[in-house]
Amino acid sequence: MRLTDCLPNQNKITIAISGLNKNAGKTVVLNRLLHDAVAINKIVAITSIGYDGEKTDKLDGHQKPQIYVPSGTIVATASAIIEKAGQDIEILVATGQHTPLGQVYIVRYHQSGFTEIVGPSSLTGLIKLKQMMIDFADLIIVDGALNRLSQISPRLCDAAFMAVGGRGSIAEIVEKTRQQLSLIKLPLAPVSIREKVRQILSGQDCAVITDSQVSSVPCPQAPLIKTADQTGCLIYRGALTFSLVQKLQTRYWGVVVADTGSVFITAQQVQALAKKGFQIFVGWSLPLAGITLNPNIxxxxxxxxxxxxxxISTLCPDLPVVDVVSRLWFKGGEPAGRLE
Amino acid sequence: MWSAGCGLKEVSLLVDWNKNLSGDFAKVFDLIKPLSPYGKANHRCFRLLRRCQQDQLQELFSRVELVRSFLKHDLKGAVKLRRLLKQLRKVDNHLDQIELGQVTDINLFELNRCCNLLNEITAIVDNSVLQDIIDTQNGALSVVLEVLKDGNRVEGSFYLANSYSQTLAELRKQLRHLERALISETQDNSRRAVSILGSQTKSVFTVSKHQQDIITRLRQLDNIELLSQTEHTIKFRVKDTEQIKELKAARKNTERLLRQHLQVIRTELGESLSPVLGRILQLLKDIGYLDTLLARAKAANELAGVRPEIVEENLIEISRGRHPILAEILVADEADFTPRTIRLPAGVSLITGINMGGKTVTLRLIQLLTLMVHAGMPVPAESMKIGLRDYVYFSRSDQDSILTGLSHFGQEVKALKTILNHKQEFGLVLIDEIAHGTSPIVGESLAIAVLEELHRSNCIVVVTTHYTGITEKVPVYEWQIKGLNYARWQDGNLTDDLDIATLSSCIDYNLEPVTEKNRGGSKALQIARLLGMDKKIVARAMQLAEESHTEKSLFKGE
Structure with missing residues (x-):
C-alpha cells in the first residue's frame, strides 16, 4: 500500500495534513506523499498555512526535516524564498496574496531539491490559492500549521491526514487522539434538514430551525434570540466558543456549525453539554483519510x-494508521503490513 | 501638470484648496476611481487647478469629453481596457532592482507580465480616439517584449528557457542525466535491502525492533551499516558506492554551475533591459493618467455632468444645477431635489427666504459645482458658465473650533478680515447667515459694513441672511427662495403639526430674483405653527412682532 491509496481518488484532489501538536511529523508525511504521488505519475502542488520547510524550528531551535521536491513539482511560496533559493524554476502565477515574506507566487520546480513553502494563513486565502493551483496539478497538498483543525475544513480539502505523536507517552497520545477523533466524529445534521442547513451555512446569515419553520437571522443577533421552551436549533456560521455555547444552551436545544474546524471547545465540554441535552451537529464531516504516527519523541x-x-488503530478501526518512517501500517486494531 | 502654485499670495486660510475641502466635494471627488496603481497614484497627486491654469483646465475637460465619447462608442474596448487596467500591478521596485543589476526571476516575471498587459492596453489605445491623449509609441515596450519573448510561456508564466543559452541547455541536460543515473545506481545499490524490507527505501531507513528477522538479515548485508538505535527502533543506512559518491559530487557541481549560469543570464537580460526601463515607467505613468481620465469620464457619466463654459467674465451662472449628494439622500426619502438656477455677477448676491427653504443648500451647491469645475469635473447641471476663481471660501453657520478656541463668530471675523485683504482677487465667498453669532443690531451693522466693501470687489460673494436692513444700505443682487406653496398646502387638506417630509412637499425651493412685487416677508411664525408649535405661543409671538415697528413692516404684505 502507498499513502496515496488512502485517498478517495487521485485526480484534482486537495489533501491537508494537520498535526495534533508540534513535532507530530507533518513534514515527513508531506515528503512521503510527494514521493508516492511521483511514483504513480501524478503532478503535485504543495503549499502551507504560513511558513514551513525551514531547517530549524523557529520556536524551539530543533532541527526539522526539510521538504524535498522532485523536478516538476508545483510550489506556492513567497518571493523572499524564491529569490534566496536561486533555483531553476518557472514562475507561473503571482497570487496577489501577501505574507511577511512577500507575495505568494506559484512556481514550478525544474530541478529536484529542498524547498521552503509559504502560504496564506487564512482559510479563505488558502481556498483561493487552491483554486489557482488546481490548474497545474493532480494533487494539492496543504501542509498544516501547529494544532489547527480549521485547515482540514471540507471547504478546503477533499482528504486529510492527521499526524499524531512526537510528544508524550503512548497513553497521552492515545487519549489526545481519542478526544480529537470524538470532535471529528461530531454527528452530521439530520438528513431531513441537511441540505437546507448546508444552504444556510454557505450563505451570509444564520438561521433558527423549529419544528415548523426555518427563520433567517443575522449572525451577531443569533446567540441572543430565545426560542420558546428551547424548541429551536441554531444554524451558526461562526466559531463555536465556550462562552458562546454557554449563551446558546439556555436558548436552543442544539447548534449546527459548518464543520469541526469551527468547534473551539474540548471533547469533554462537548460530552458535558450532551449530558445536559444540548447537541452539536456539523454541516459537513471532515474527510479524514488516515492517521499518521510519529513515535520519535x-x-x-x-x-x-x-x-x-x-x-490508535483501535480508536478508529476503519481508518489506516501509518508510520511513514518505519513504513508499518495498521488497520482494525492490528498491524496490516508495510508500505510499498 | 497637477501642482498648483501660480502666484497666489500666502493666505493661510485660502492658499491650499486641497486642505479642508468640503465634505460634499470630497464625496463627489471620491466617485473618481482609477483601477490601476498608477492611476491611483496619479489621482492622489491631483490638485485643484486655479484661475491662472485655465489652459490646463480646458485641456483636461477636452480630454475627459474625448474619453466619454470613447466610452459611448467603443463599449467593448472600454470593458477590455478596464479589465486590463485592473490587472496592472506596481512594478517600480522590480524595475529598480533590474537597473541595479540585482535581477531575479520574479523581477523578470513581473516585468514580462506588465509589458504583456501594456501591449494589450496600447493596442486598444492606438486603435481608438484615445491615441490623441497619450503617446504609446516610445519604443520601449517592443524592446522588452523581444528580450523576454523566449521566457514567455503559456498564460503569462515566465521561465529562463534553454533558447537563452546553449550552455544553459547543456547544463540542464547534464543534470537530468546525472539524476537519472543516480536514481538507477541507488536503486541497484539498495536492491538487496529492498528485497529484505519488501518495499522501496531511501538510503537511510528505520526498522522496528519487532521485526527481528528483518534486522538479522539486514545486518548480514555488507553495504548496510547501523546508524543508530533506540529502545524500539534501529536506523540503518545503505552505504554509497564509489560510483554513487562520484555521481553525487558531479550533480552537486552541475547544480552549482547551473545556478551560476542562470544568474549570468538574468544579469545579461537585465543589461539589455536597463536602457528602456525609464521609458517603460513613463509609459506606465501615462497609462495611469489615462486610467484617471477613464475614471473621470465614468464619474461624469454617473452624474450626468456637462462641460462647464469657462468665460473671461467675472460671473457664475448655473442653470438647473443639482447637488448629487443631497439628491441621493432625498431619493432614499422618496423626494426629489429641486434644481437651482442662479446668476452671480461680481459683488454681493443676497439669498433670502423662509426657514428650511434651502438657502444653505444653494450655497453648498454653488460651492460644490465651482470646486468641481476647478477639479476638471463635468458638473451636474443643464449648463454652467464660470469665470475661474482664485479661491473658494465658505463660512457655514454651524462651524466653530474647539481646537483654536474660536467661536463661529470669531472664526468668521478672522476669515472676513483675510478676505477683505484680498478683495481684489477673484474669490468665491459664501457666507451662511452672516454675522449672526452676535446681537442682531450689531451683527446687521457689521454685515452691512463688510458687504459694502465686498460689493465693490472682484469677489463673487453669496450671502444668506435674515437681516432685512442690508438691502436698504447695499445695492446687492437679491434672490429669494419662492417659499411656501399655499395652494399645495390647502389642496392636500393638510393640518398643523406636519412632519418635516410633508412640510418639505409644501415648499417651492426654486430661486427667483427679488423685485418690489414679489418680495416676501418672514414666514418663521407660520413655519413654527405648521411644525406643531403651541398655538398660544405662536399667537403671543405674532402680537409681540406686531408691537415692534420693524416686525410690523415685515407683516404688512400678508
Missing part, C-alpha cells in the same frame, strides 16, 4: 510503534 527516545499503532 524528543531527546532521541522513541515509542513502541507497534503498541502505539495498534492502540
Amino acid at each position: 524528543r531527546m532521541g527516545n522513541t515509542l513502541d510503534i507497534v503498541e502505539l499503532g495498534v492502540k
